[in-house]
Every structure is written in structure tokens, then in C-alpha cells.
Amino acid sequence: MDIKKNAPIGIFDSGVGGLTVAREIMRQLPNEQIVYFGDTARVPYGSKSKNNIIKYSRQIVRFLLSRDVKAIVVACNTASALALDEIKDEIDIPIIGVVRPGAVTAVKSTRNKRVGVIGTDATIKSELYTEYIHELDMDITVIGKACPLFCPLVEEGMLHDEVTDEIARRYLSGLQTENIDTLILGCTHYPLLRSTVSRIMGEKVNLINPAYETAMSLKQLLIENNLLNDDKEENDVKLYVKKSEVILPENDSDDGDYNGKYEFYVSDAAGKFRTFANSILPFEIESINQINIEEY
Amino acid sequence: MDIKKNAPIGIFDSGVGGLTVAREIMRQLPNEQIVYFGDTARVPYGSKSKNNIIKYSRQIVRFLLSRDVKAIVVACNTASALALDEIKDEIDIPIIGVVRPGAVTAVKSTRNKRVGVIGTDATIKSELYTEYIHELDMDITVIGKACPLFCPLVEEGMLHDEVTDEIARRYLSGLQTENIDTLILGCTHYPLLRSTVSRIMGEKVNLINPAYETAMSLKQLLIENNLLNDDKEENDVKLYVKKSEVILPENDSDDGDYNGKYEFYVSDAAGKFRTFANSILPFEIESINQINIEEY
Numbered sequence: 001m002d003i004k005k006n007a008p009i010g011i012f013d014s015g016v017g018g019l020t021v022a023r024e025i026m027r028q029l030p031n032e033q034i035v036y037f038g039d040t041a042r043v044p045y046g047s048k049s050k051n052n053i054i055k056y057s058r059q060i061v062r063f064l065l066s067r068d069v070k071a072i073v074v075a076c077n078t079a080s081a082l083a084l085d086e087i088k089d090e091i092d093i094p095i096i097g098v099v100r101p102g103a104v105t106a107v108k109s110t111r112n113k114r115v116g117v118i119g120t121d122a123t124i125k126s127e128l129y130t131e132y133i134h135e136l137d138m139d140i141t142v143i144g145k146a147c148p149l150f151c152p153l154v155e156e157g158m159l160h161d162e163v164t165d166e167i168a169r170r171y172l173s174g175l176q177t178e179n180i181d182t183l184i185l186g187c188t189h190y191p192l193l194r195s196t197v198s199r200i201m202g203e204k205v206n207l208i209n210p211a212y213e214t215a216m217s218l219k220q221l222l223i224e225n226n227l228l229n230d231d232k233e234e235n236d237v238k239l240y241v242k243k244s245e246v247i248l249p250e251n252d253s254d255d256g257d258y259n260g261k262y263e264f265y266v267s268d269a270a271g272k273f274r275t276f277a278n279s280i281l282p283f284e285i286e287s288i289n290q291i292n293i294e295e296y
Numbered sequence: 297m298d299i300k301k302n303a304p305i306g307i308f309d310s311g312v313g314g315l316t317v318a319r320e321i322m323r324q325l326p327n328e329q330i331v332y333f334g335d336t337a338r339v340p341y342g343s344k345s346k347n348n349i350i351k352y353s354r355q356i357v358r359f360l361l362s363r364d365v366k367a368i369v370v371a372c373n374t375a376s377a378l379a380l381d382e383i384k385d386e387i388d389i390p391i392i393g394v395v396r397p398g399a400v401t402a403v404k405s406t407r408n409k410r411v412g413v414i415g416t417d418a419t420i421k422s423e424l425y426t427e428y429i430h431e432l433d434m435d436i437t438v439i440g441k442a443c444p445l446f447c448p449l450v451e452e453g454m455l456h457d458e459v460t461d462e463i464a465r466r467y468l469s470g471l472q473t474e475n476i477d478t479l480i481l482g483c484t485h486y487p488l489l490r491s492t493v494s495r496i497m498g499e500k501v502n503l504i505n506p507a508y509e510t511a512m513s514l515k516q517l518l519i520e521n522n523l524l525n526d527d528k529e530e531n532d533v534k535l536y537v538k539k540s541e542v543i544l545p546e547n548d549s550d551d552g553d554y555n556g557k558y559e560f561y562v563s564d565a566a567g568k569f570r571t572f573a574n575s576i577l578p579f580e581i582e583s584i585n586q587i588n589i590e591e592y
Contacts, residue, residue, distance in 0.1 A: 040344070041338070041344060041345075041348050042337070042338050047451075047568065048336070048337060048564050048565070049337075049564050049565035051565075052337050052563075052564050052565075148448070148452060149448055149449070149452060152444070152445055152448040153445070155343075156444060156445060162462075163459055163462055163463060166458075166459055166462075167459060267348075268344050268345050268348050269344070269345035269347075269348075272343065294590050
């Protein structure tokens with residue numbers, strides 16, 4: 001492959017949720033450049049059909065390829081579950097999603113072989129977490145539950161709110177009686193509700209955020225393909241203002257070095273994306289570019 | 297104009313909400329054929345930018361024109377507020393939205409000249425209801441309030457639910473102290489929350505559903521343009537199974553004659569649309585066609 005090591009990594013999501021994955025990649029691979037795309041014009045994916053999610057993912061992959069990325073991370077559970085299998089054979093660079101890393105972590109975590117998965121309608125209906133978990137261990141029982149209101153609640157900023165608590169209690173009540181010891185947060189928005197979910201499920205249930213394992217898998221993939229960036233000088237430009245007081249999601253200690261070059265693209269107006277991004281990322285984004293994704 | 301009287305009326309919305317408008321048109325104009333398009337692939341519009349809503353509306357208008365419609369109803373408050381002005385000069389057939397009819401009704405309704413409007417972020421930010429109301433009466437005070445979680449709650453079917461009540465109380469608390477006597481339900485999903493909103497606002501506040509006045513305006517527009525269908529035989533085909541027990545939204549008495557020919561198109565999978573449509577319309581939809589709207 002004629003791919004440059006110092007080329008950026010492409011990351012995409014239906015919107016802002018994938019920034020929780022991008023943040024983890026920035027932390028574990030601080031020497032890498034990133035091109036992030038959020039499909040804010042067509043968000044949410046979780047209630048839409050497989051055909052459209054494949055079509056949207058293909059357009060985004062074409063856009064990222066036009067930015068000369070060396071690898072792609074599908075930082076969206078729904079697109080990982082419904083589109084990754086289709087598109088991975090259509091491109092020449094490494095591509096990974098968040099579902100397999102999440103499944104691998106859950107298999108490592110469970111002791112009693114009972115695992116829960118929460119996600120969008122589309123992700124849960126795809127049953128891909130179950131499939132990947134069973135590839136590793138057929139004896140594990142996987143119980144899925146769609147939580148369609150979690151995304152709008154997170155996007156409204158209602159992370160600590162009695163309404164969110166009540167909705168979470170309803171969604172999780174079935175899982176509470178299933179004796180699971182591991183619960184996959186199978187949507188990139190859900191780590192922002194970690195404390196609510198944790199309170200309801202109890203401390204004996206281990207919550208899996210696939211972002212961490214995804215960043216680990218990406219690193220491994222770059223090493224295997226001899227694509228890890230070792231060109232330090234290239235990335236020395238400090239493009240971002242560091243926050244004096246960083247607001248990070250709960251249970252998150254963050255001390256990475258964010259001096260890489262990060263580009264952000266969206267398919268709708270950047271305003272809401274910027275607000276959300278700046279509450280998730282440990283630096284202020286200075287520029288966000290809007291593109292017409294339907295042209296790709 | 298060389299438009300046939302027996303051509304269908306095109307109606308579009310970002311998704312299912314516009315069916316509340318379609319239903320009113322079916323009732324008031326039972327002799328008309330309808331082509332309905334729901335943009336379920338790109339729903340919701342309410343959180344998206346003006347440029348994209350204009351682009352989406354243009355594509356849909358081109359699709360409806362390809363179905364030889366004689367007039368178009370923008371049965372979506374957000375698209376009416378952000379795109380109608382742009383697209384009305386680009387086509388040769390009559391087109392109306394729901395915002396002006398809603399504004400007209402509110403002006404007729406208010407006695408104390410204090411009117412509230414609830415809608416999506418985009419509709420409220422556009423301030424188009426205020427503009428249209430002020431064209432009729434500059435002395436009316438208009439107070440707008442965005443209710444972004446109402447749509448997802450309605451789409452989850454949570455019409456009568458303590459969580460919806462709590463969210464509604466929060467959204468409406470500011471309006472409760474504004475001494476309004478009229479409140480415009482400025483999103484086509486909101487008539488389905490009429491009883492909740494009514495309970496919170498009190499019986500002295502008149503709730504305006506723009507759908508009724510929109511159907512009246514459409515009839516007037518068709519008469520003025522000599523486009524009202526008087527070709528009874530054309531529509532005599534009974535295409536739909538009447539429901540033995542019709543589930544209608546609250547406060548709705550429905551005894552229209554639904555023997556017109558109604559076509560339904562969506563841009564994503566039809567499953568959820570069908571369920572929602574069959575809970576709103578007084579007959580069972582038999583076929584829904586999925587199209588690729590980005591091609592128009």
C-alpha cells in the first residue's frame with residue numbers, strides 16, 4: 001500500500017456522539033492527525049434503515065478518502081452494525097468500527113456469562129453485538145435493549161435530570177432482573193449517561209464503553225499495517241487553545257497531549273456541534289467546516 | 297395554467313407529523329387525490345439549518361412535480377418557516393404552508409392580544425409566526441418557546457405519560473405567566489399532545505392547530521385557481537380498508553368520506569411510518585413507496 005504514515009485518521013459518526021471515540025483516540029494516539037466528520041444533516045441514524053445507513057456511510061467514506069486518510073474509524077454503533085461489513089471490502093485502507101472492540105471487551109469482562117447491550121433501535125435489531133460475542137464464546141447470553149430517547153436527552157444536555165433518570169429506569173428495568181454482570185454502552189452518546197446507568201444497574205455491573213478498546217484496536221491495526229505516525233515534527237503545530245478549566249464527562253481523567261492537527265467537518269450548521277464538541281473535547285475547537293455530503 | 301383539476305395535491309413533511317394536516321385535508325376536501333411524501337430518511341428538520349431545509353424542500357417539490365400534482369401543501373412548520381418563501385417563486389403551481397394559516401387563526405382567536413407559539417428550535421428561531429401575526433396586527437405580543445423533546449416523545453408514542461407531562465410543564469412554565477389567551481401548536485406533532493398542553497395551560501387558553509385553517513386555505517386557493525376537483529367518478533375507487541374501530545387523536549370527531557386515492561411515499565423504510573400513519577389516519581394504508589429523494 002502506498003499510504004503515508006503521517007496521513008490523518010478519518011473518524012465519522014452520525015453526529016456528535018463519535019467525539020467520545022475521537023477523544024479516546026486523541027488520548028491514546030496523540031501523535032496522529034484526525035479528520036472527523038459528523039453527519040449532522042442526517043442525524044439520527046438509529047431510527048433509519050440499513051440501506052440508507054449504508055448509503056450515508058459510503059458517501060462519508062468517499063469524503064474521508066478525498067482527505068487522504070490512512071485509516072477509518074466508524075465511531076458510530078449504528079453505522080458499525082449496519083454498514084461496516086458492506087463498505088470494508090470496497091476500500092483499500094484499514095477500517096474498524098466500535099462494535100467488535102466493544103464485544104471483545106464484554107467477553108473479557110463477564111464472569112457469569114450474562115451480558116447486556118443498550119443502543120439505538122437499529123443497533124439492537126441488527127444483533128451484531130450478539131453475533132460478535134458468540135464468535136468468541138457461544139455460552140454467553142446477550143440481552144439487548146433499545147433506548148431511543150437517550151440520544152435526544154443527551155443532545156438536550158439533560159445528563160443529570162430526574163426525567164432522564166425516570167426514562168433510564170424504564171429502559172433498564174428489564175435488564176435489572178436478568179442477572180447480567182456486564183453492560184455494553186452500545187451508542188456513543190451513552191457514556192455521557194454513565195453515572196445514571198451505573199446508579200440504576202448497581203456497582204456489580206461493569207459498564208463497557210467501546211471507545212477505549214476501539215482506540216486500542218486502532219493502534220494495533222496501524223502497527224500491523226506499518227502506519228503508526230512516527231513523524232513527530234509534522235504534528236508540532238499547536239492549533240488549539242487549551243481550556244483553562246476542562247469540562248469532561250464523568251469518570252474521566254484526561255491528561256493527554258492534544259497537539260495533533262485535528263480537522264472537523266459537518267453536513268449541517270456548525271453551531272450546535274461546536275457547543276457539544278467543546279463540552280466533550282479537552283480543547284476549544286476553532287474551526288468547523290460544513291460540506292455537502294450528498295455530493296460524495 | 298395547463299393543470300388538470302383531477303390531478304392530485306402534493307403534501308410533504310419531514311416525516312409523519314404532516315399526516316395530521318393530510319387528515320384534515322382529506323376531511324375537508326374528500327374529492328381530492330393526494331400524494332404524500334414523508335422525508336423519514338432526514339427527519340427531524342427542527343434542529344437543522346435553513347440551507348439544508350431549503351435543499352431538502354426543493355428536492356421534495358421536484359419529486360412531487362414529477363407526480364404531476366396541481367398544488368403543494370408544505371405540511372411541516374419548520375419547512376414552511378424556512379423554505380416556503382424561497383421555493384414558492386420557483387414553481388408554477390400554487391403552494392401553501394401551515395404557518396400563515398396558523399397565524400391568521402391566532403389573530404382571529406386572541407382577545408387580549410397576547411399569543412404564544414410552541415414549535416421546533418428552527419421554527420421558533422425563524423420568528424415567522426411573529427412576522428405573519430404582525431402583518432395582520434402589530435399590537436399583538438407573540439411569545440415563542442421551542443420544545444425540542446416533544447417530537448421524539450410523540451414518535452415514541454408517549455402521548456399520555458408522566459414524563460411527557462413533566463417535560464411539558466417545564467417547556468410551558470414560562471408561557472403560563474405571560475397571560476396569553478391563544479397558543480399556536482406550531483409543529484404538526486403537537487396536536488397529538490393537545491390534552492397535555494391544554495391541561496397545563498388551562499381552559500382559558502385557546503389552542504390553535506394550523507391544520508384546520510390550512511385545509512380551509514387550500515380549498516380557497518383551489519377555488520381561486522379553478523383547480524377544485526369536480527370529477528367525482530375519477531375518485532370512486534375504494535382503495536382502503538376502513539377501520540372497524542378507528543383510533544383517532546384526542547378531541548377529534550371524524551366522519552369524512554375517505555374514498556379518494558391517496559399515495560404515500562417515504563425516503564426511508566416504511567415500517568415505523570405505517571404504524572404511526574395507521575394511528576393517525578382513519579383508514580389502513582395498504583402500500584407505502586420508498587424512494588431515493590436525493591436523486592431529485
